Amino acid sequence: MTRATLAVRHELIGLLGVVERNTYLVKRYAIWELTWFVWTVANTLTIVFIAKGVEAAGGSLDVKRETTVLLIGAVIWSYLGILFEILTQTVGWERWEGTIEYTFMAPLSRAVHLLGMGAFAVVYGLIRTALLFGVIASFFSLQLSRADFWSAFAVLAIASISFLGVGVMTAVFPLISPEKGTQLGFIAQGMLLVVSGVYYSVSVLPGWMQALAKISPATYALRGIRHALLDGAGVGALWGDIWPLLVIGAVSIPLGFAVFRRGEIYAKRHGMLKRSG
């Protein structure tokens, strides 16, 4: 085996280690996972019932369509929440457990370490999101007769690349602020979605927010997934949403790694890469 092959093998095994560790944690915290899932279901229901509520209050709207629109927004919000939470755990949870120094002194490149966290987050997030969608859908009559689920899945998978790039950037917050960094990740998630038309059309936003919507990957993810599920658009018809996601992903992933790298250097210079920060 050549030196380069050996190095690649080591990194891949390391990536497997990150996924393996997170799988153990999900297994060990299974009851908490279930509790959190119930909370997510309740939280999502509070949003999705709004369409029925508006109708009951005398409003005029296509309830089936609006319920589906809200459900997609709520599910994407939940998915993004999982991604950002797992990525910020790259530092936050390890600091709390005291393992952070052992992970950061291991001969595993930071890019592979973060990619491992990202890979786990995407797989875990997709499974939970699919379950959430299924459970919530059972409460309502949705407009899914023409839905192209594979195209919606493809858009979400492509969008995940961009989300990971942004998530890696937010993962740096707990590194430089042990006390408040994790909360900053949630703020970034909220900011991203508020400009992206999570429960409404981007066109209702003020001009400056619409400008921000153009660089948010969530805008294209939400629009593409809604188009696929409500109107049955195939991957070809969704190209207008897919190519911006690919461009944002190509920029956000290396930018995310660069930001994290700077944060890691800062933490190492100031002795913050330890249990108490």
Next chain:
Amino acid sequence: MSAVEVHNLRKEFHRSTLRLRRGGRRTTALDEISFEIARGECIAVLGRNGSGKSTLVRILSTLILPDGGAARVFGNDVVADAPAVRRLVNRVSVEASFFKKMSPVENLSYAARFYGLGIRETRQRIPEILDRVGFPRSRRDSRMEQLSRGTQQKVALARALLTSPVLLLLDEPTTGLDPRSKLEVQDFIRDIREAHDTTILLCTHDMREAEILAERIGILERGRLLHLAPAGELLERFAASSVEEVFLASTGRSFEDEDEDENQNQNEAAVEVTT
């Protein structure tokens, strides 16, 4: 080539206070220290809390960037060649540091992957190493939080050994352990040296431990390495009958003084906040 070469290593930390305009307080953790460790040698560094021992260990394990000087592990600079250093080094610290809900085997398994050990390899090596450190087989699937500190520390030693480090950094590995666990850990450290020719840097409070495990003893005080010599030579130099006397003679203080120092530091900090 020496296993470890440290030249004029310097590290300062800024402790911010409410007096922001004056830029906070500077604490010198390491003040231009220099020393070398030969391959296969074990040296012990004695020092009170805050003397710079852990900062030295963290710099050698690439977790802290030095402000000046250089440190090399088997010729690899800890800053410029950090990935190469990480492949050679492992560490056991005062806190066992594991995912507490996970079992010892799960903790060891994922940690081994970070060092490139595949599934087949760890399936064979983890039970062997746990046997070697005397970890009871019946507890292998228990959660870490259900184990005593001494037993957790055995898993920490197993984690370090699993990756076959050529430089082992031991940062107070027996602090807080009961006498029996302490002896078991010390025996195991001796075994590692005999079996693997591992170079060891042991930072400790325990003078007896330093004397029985290390070829040379260093005394670190307020970031300065005052001495580094075999125990016998230090005893002779200070006309002392114990390493504790050497420590007292060279620093002018005993380990017991540290509580007073810490109180004094806290009082100083309180004065800074209120002024």
